[in-house]
């Protein structure tokens with residue numbers, strides 16, 4: 001039991017983004033992710049305006065919102081503000097006979113997230129009661145029928161774990177010499193896609209219990225346009241460079257090749273078709289809107305800090321502190337060299353809006 005807890009703590013430490021104490025902190029290096037939040041703002045406003053029913057509040061005078069995988073700001077504060085502005089606007093225009101409720105916001109992330117920074121940087125003029133909720137969004141986090149609006153951005157691409165087959169030397173899905181699936185054997189791709197479906201199934205089952213009937217859930221994630229091969233997806237191409245840098249360093253003897261063989265990124269970039277199939281299989285939500293949002297690609301000068309802020313911990317946890325500078329320099333160089341190829345593919349974020357069915 002203790003061993004399982006230790007393993008899960010280690011995994012959380014490795015997959016968290018950089019806190020305030022780091023040179024490449026996520027708070028200062030997440031404008032790329034912020035673009036997706038900006039792009040979703042109007043869609044959230046429309047969603048609240050046309051899809052949120054007052055009946056979902058029943059007799060409650062508190063409107064409860066959560067941001068799952070919130071990290072530590074400022075993006076989460078902006079996303080939450082967009083949602084609450086839309087709800088307030090709805091009260092002023094459509095529900096004029098009802099009093100604007102209190103707002104309660106649950107900022108949720110893995111326990112290893114820098115919640116201190118989050119709480120210390122809460123907007124002083126906020127019009128909501130703020131709470132922190134530690135834990136994985138792949139399991140239950142809230143009491144039954146508690147939430148009116150669930151939101152998540154740039155987090156649901158993170159799998160709960162690397163698929164086991166990919167780590168098994170005796171499996172046809174053993175992903176030797178690569179850190180990601182997009183250029184790997186079809187067994188590797190299938191293992192990742194199955195892990196994503198299992199994880200999203202857990203996510204939807206948990207939220208189906210926690211969201212009130214008629215409540216909404218919106219999420220934005222880096223994605224893959226329907227029909228685009230995995231290997232020609234912008235995010236996957238970038239993650240593939242990750243593996244290629246590690247292999248170069250193994251060839252130079254800086255890290256052990258064995259370690260590279262057993263290292264894989266727990267990330268999956270789904271398409272809307274895949275998300276739709278998983279939501280339909282779950283059966284607890286209606287799909288109200290699904291869209292590919294165009295996403296600007298990272299300029300090489302911001303690539304290094306953005307990627308390092310998000311992924312430094314996973315490299316440190318697996319290969320140690322000493323290789324960090326060399327690794328991220330070499331990743332940046334490869335990204336710069338790949339700009340013309342990356343120019344030729346489109347980058348999208350998926351926007352998905354779901355509504356909890358009546359039971």
Ligand SMILES: C[S@@+](CC[C@H](N)C(=O)[O-])C[C@H]1O[C@@H](n2cnc3c(N)ncnc32)[C@H](O)[C@@H]1O
Pocket residue numbers: 015016017030033034068069070071072075076108109110113135136137138152153154155158159160310
């Ligand atoms: C790239 S950050 C996104 C932060 C913020 N939502 C944004 O849009 O800028 C991804 C966040 O997801 C969190 N995360 C990853 N897996 C998670 C899980 N299973 N449960 C909860 N949070 C998770 C990470 O800790 C990290 O803070």
